[in-house]
Amino acid sequence: MTEKKSRYSGVDKKAAALTGFTIRQMRTKLSTWMVMGVGVLAILMVLLFHVDAQTRTIESIDNDLDSYDFDGDGYPNGQEARWFTDIRDPNDHPGLLNSSITPDDPSLYINEDGFDWDLDSSTLQSVGKDDDGDCEYPEAGEMITDSQKDSNGDGIACNIQLRWSEIDGKWRFRSDSGVDEDPDEDEYFHEAMHRAFIIGFGKVGFVLLIGIFLPLFLATGLIRQEMENETLHYLVSKPIHRAEVLIYRLLGFLAIAIPYIAILVILSALVVGFAAPGDSFFRIQDLGIWLGIMLASWLMVIVYGAIFMVFGMVHRFGMVAAIVLGVWEFVLAMITLADPSLFIARLSVIFWGMIIVDACATMIYPDTPILIAQGKSISSGDDFSALTGYIGSSGPLPGTEALNSFWNSLPLGFSPFITLLISVFVLLAMVVSVLFIGQAIFKGKEIS
């Protein structure tokens, strides 16, 4: 440090002294380590569950029932369909047409047609291909016309059309005749769970739980404990403005909370990245969301830290007010998770933190609505069971519900990046106003 004798260097020295004092004080408290230890344990436990889910294999489901043999003639439904034989008549099968045709292995007709839909975001329209030739019927030769191959009338033969309906806000499916999708459940599940976990864990685990509980336990007492210990006068009966005391106390807390969150987020990013599905060793793409989670959690502990510190300063029962606010935030967090477009959600801190994560997730994985629609399509798209008339699975694909419940489209009506900027600005404005009000109260506070 230089020996400059300006006012500002004086401010620096006081800031460093008071912040450093606060850090050391927190470090010596057992409660600090308890709270942070519980946080680490909870995060590790959830990560463990996630890794376990990611290493589990999901049983394949024959979504379009073409591996079944309804009529018991030995030829699976899929094979019969290619030869235009009746899947319900044991006396009508490809072997009768040509005795050299032997029954296929039914497992060939499971997971044979994965999702390969391309989203055209300008028209909100997607086109999926028929991978397994359900509608081409190559073995039947010229028996099918081009217009039959394009029964959904989109001008493309043997495809699935997916269109966003503005009327009911859902994806609508229309497939060409006979085109069934039979995706790989295992692949779908792991991808959906991977995304659902990052978004859900970021919003609930980090932004909500760490974001509220860390400041609740560690920041509420920043001023209050000094009052109760009768040691506050060591800080305020000094040539230092009380606003500075507030800010430097908060900085001391943040000097512990911010690296703590950073370490936990990095740890989670590593574990989830290595456990991610796909061929690559590590999913580097996720880091954008993890950065958003880190930023949102940091802003949460800054805002809640300032609020709870001021609550504690104002009254002996500030902790009670902090808990009441915490409950309010919890309720609005649930509302934000359920439907962020409800205006009431904006009357919370948590909303602005959560949509930072949503904004980053939208930037990194813009095709997630399609992924959800795909998972749902298996049970809701009536045209998919065109071949057999039945649906192989009674519900959406495994993982769809999890992804659907944590994924939220951005409520503010702006692009993800603008949404991100607005949220950060709102949260910073909250910190400034809380500290401004807090120091005004603190200045008029008698320290008996």
Added chain:
Amino acid sequence: MIPDLSQQGGAEPVAQADTPAILLDHVSKWYGQVVGLNDVSIAISGGVTGVLGMNGAGKSTLFKLLCGRIKPNQGTLRLFGVDPWESTSPFSKIGYVSESERLHDWMTGLEFVSTFARLHGLSREEAVEQSERVIEFVGLTDVMNKRIGKYSKGMRQRIKIAHALVNDPQLIILDEPLQGCDPLARTTIMNVIRELGAQGRTVLVSSHILQEIERITEQIMILHRGRLLALGNLHAIRSMLDEHPHSIRLTCDNPRGIAHALVENDLVDGLVFESDESLVIRTHHLGDMHAQLPAVIHESGVRVTGIDNPDDNLESILQYLTGGNS
């Protein structure tokens, strides 16, 4: 948030030479129905002033007002010409030892003093240097690297005093600094306070024990139920008391022998034989009586082993000053 730099201490000239260190003008402070300080006006500059009063007399209220911890309900209060409630700038010239025994037990003595020294704007190195100086001044150098939690009561009081001295203050406020100390620590602290007064600083020391204050200073201020009862030289206050009957107890081998010599003295109002070995003299003129006693004793030839004033304590003084209604 940008701190209000106008309230940073040390940068602006706070006091002119003729501004009193402490100035109270009709200051009152009450807590709900309870009066803490009632219409007190004083001006103090330089030297050691003992603030005497029973528990609840308003000593701590006065000190908390001076340290900007609480705000007066009425009147004006100035430290070096500045209102300590409005501005924290006077605190760069003030050292405050609180009555509270609570400290940051997890810090070492040196950490404690130097950390808070840095709140005066000292750099880390300056703070350690100054802290070592004041810790030596209060005689704690050998334990300065031990945790405060392990300190004795006397050491805790002394480290609080060191903390208050680290910014080289012009005004030092000590709230009951001798409370709970053993005789040795008491003597050390008294010497420290006397030394500070001798250095020309303004020192306020509170106590509820008259003899303690008497050993430190002659300048006293008596508070009673929030009111300023007396301010001035202890002897002047004592002579005021001469108007009231006073007692002197002599411990001797022949009380009646010495009584014989005293009966004829005009200053004596009455004599009481408490026991075979003690005689209580009642007088209105305590000072004069004490002046004449040695001669009387010498003439009587009685062996006197002790002279004391059984009612020479704060309670008695307060009783006299308040007309027996204390």
